[in-house]
Amino acid sequence: QVQLVESGGGLAQPGGSLRLSCAASGFTFSSYAMNWARQAPGKGLEWVSGIWSDGRGTYYADSVKGRFTISRDNAKNTVYLQMNNLKAEDTAVYYCAKRKEGSTPSPYIYDYDYWGQGTQVTVSS
Numbered sequence: 001q002v003q004l005v006e007s008g009g010g011l012a013q014p015g016g017s018l019r020l021s022c023a024a025s026g027f028t029f030s031s032y033a034m035n036w037a038r039q040a041p042g043k044g045l046e047w048v049s050g051i052w053s054d055g056r057g058t059y060y061a062d063s064v065k066g067r068f069t070i071s072r073d074n075a076k077n078t079v080y081l082q083m084n085n086l087k088a089e090d091t092a093v094y095y096c097a098k099r100k101e102g103s104t105p106s107p108y109i110y111d112y113d114y115w116g117q118g119t120q121v122t123v124s125s
Helices: none
Strands: 003-009 010-012 018-025 034-039 044-051 058-060 067-074 078-083 090-099 113-115 120-124
Touching: 003 090, 018 034, 018 090, 018 120, 034 078, 044 067, 044 078, 044 090, 058 067, 058 090, 078 090
Parallel strands: 010 120
Antiparallel strands: 003 018, 018 078, 034 044, 034 090, 044 058, 067 078, 090 113, 090 120
């Protein structure tokens, strides 16, 4: 069965960095686009970033562009989210997700069929 397991969350100071990882299993990882989304307290799910199945293309929400970098290692079945210059408004539970079908990412939450359990990121001084 498909499993997505996030790790790497925690507490960071404003301006600090964290690197999230998502280990995937149960499907042909290299065939699917992958996505990160987040949910802040009291808010809905927000798409953050997506990456092509082969890693050639990446996309970002305007709120994180220039600060976050998504990448993947298909040999390790893992997708990453490097988060730099963190802000208080980045505080959220971060989820990775597998595209339902296709090699290109989508900014629409309904285009993803499997989600991890999430990892908490808290940005505070």
